[in-house]
Amino acid sequence: MTRSRTVLAVDMGGTKLAVGLVDDSPKVLYQKVSPTVTTSRDGCLSDLYDRLDEMVAKASQLAAIGVGIASMVDFADGRLVDSTNLPLCNVPLRDLLARRYTLPVVVDNDATAACIGEHLWGAGKDASEMLMLTLGTGIGGGIICRGKPYRGCSGAAAELGHMVIDVQGPRCQGSCPAAGCLEVFVSGNAIGAAALAEAQAKPASALGRALADGEAVDGRLLTRLAQVGDPDALMVFERVGSLLGVGIANLVNIFNPQLVVIGGGAAAAGDLLLDPARSVVATRALRPQRDEVRIVPARFGADAGIVGAAALAFTELLYEEA
Numbered sequence: 001m002t003r004s005r006t007v008l009a010v011d012m013g014g015t016k017l018a019v020g021l022v023d024d025s026p027k028v029l030y031q032k033v034s035p036t037v038t039t040s041r042d043g044c045l046s047d048l049y050d051r052l053d054e055m056v057a058k059a060s061q062l063a064a065i066g067v068g069i070a071s072m073v074d075f076a077d078g079r080l081v082d083s084t085n086l087p088l089c090n091v092p093l094r095d096l097l098a099r100r101y102t103l104p105v106v107v108d109n110d111a112t113a114a115c116i117g118e119h120l121w122g123a124g125k126d127a128s129e130m131l132m133l134t135l136g137t138g139i140g141g142g143i144i145c146r147g148k149p150y151r152g153c154s155g156a157a158a159e160l161g162h163m164v165i166d167v168q169g170p171r172c173q174g175s176c177p178a179a180g181c182l183e184v185f186v187s188g189n190a191i192g193a194a195a196l197a198e199a200q201a202k203p204a205s206a207l208g209r210a211l212a213d214g215e216a217v218d219g220r221l222l223t224r225l226a227q228v229g230d231p232d233a234l235m236v237f238e239r240v241g242s243l244l245g246v247g248i249a250n251l252v253n254i255f256n257p258q259l260v261v262i263g264g265g266a267a268a269a270g271d272l273l274l275d276p277a278r279s280v281v282a283t284r285a286l287r288p289q290r291d292e293v294r295i296v297p298a299r300f301g302a303d304a305g306i307v308g309a310a311a312l313a314f315t316e317l318l319y320e321e322a
């Protein structure tokens with residue numbers, strides 16, 4: 001049994017940056033969340049250094065740094081190759097952090113890190129074949145294959161959110177050159193946009209009245225209204241959840257996983273989003289794949305990113321290989 005140690009965990013998404021101290025129980029001992037600085041590469045990195053300096057000053061003993069980031073990562077080099085929703089392209093992040101903090105550092109895609117965390121400690125503990133989708137600014141993806149993360153030839157695999165589900169669909173966001181990707185329809189951003197469109201189309205609805213009253217019409221309001229049975233909010237979740245199901249049905253046919261774990265901020269909607277997805281998978285995916293898969297929420301909810309970054313550090317840098 002490895003003795004409990006503390007790592008510095010970083011979860012950088014397109015909207016928020018979480019940094020924290022996590023041990024391997026796993027417990028988030030301290031965490032600070034701030035908006036991600038996306039104005040420039042230098043601004044983004046210097047804000048990251050400031051946040052990390054604060055954390056390093058707080059911790060008495062750190063064993064390593066684990067970073068999950070919304071980028072395509074060359075895993076062997078710890079280098080950010082490109083990022084859809086961040087101003088970070090060709091950044092040797094692992095080496096920059098290792099030099100600055102003289103600690104072992106591991107850098108991976110944020111959704112792959114979240115997937116490793118759910119596999120090590122959470123919803124996917126007993127699964128050897130699992131997938132994870134994180135619904136945030138975009139959609140991140142993670143793949144566990146035969147009990148290990150699958151990263152492709154350079155580390156950029158598992159961009160599951162950029163699976164095209166409508167070739168005639170709208171342009172994807174950020175630097176993705178495609179159109180009609182799952183991310184366009186089902187990410188946290190997309191759910192907020194669907195709520196706003198519904199509010200504009202139906203001024204007399206609860207969503208429409210909220211918009212007229214100057215309330216923020218977003219995924220949070222949509223979830224609140226759906227939870228008390230508002231029919232228009234429920235319909236938006238039905239629509240979005242069904243499209244999520246189309247994406248998952250494709251993945252289930254390809255990977256035949258035991259488990260698909262859904263995380264990220266938008267996953268707070270829980271079964272409002274997952275039930276329509278489950279029905280689509282039950283009717284559209286092939287057998288036996290559709291009968292063998294379970295679609296479940298992430299155990300670590302809003303902490304899935306930071307817990308995942310910690311799990312990455314423990315599995316890659318601190319635990320002995322069995």
Ligand SMILES: [Zn+2]
Binds near residue numbers: 161163177178183
């Ligand atoms: Zn895309």
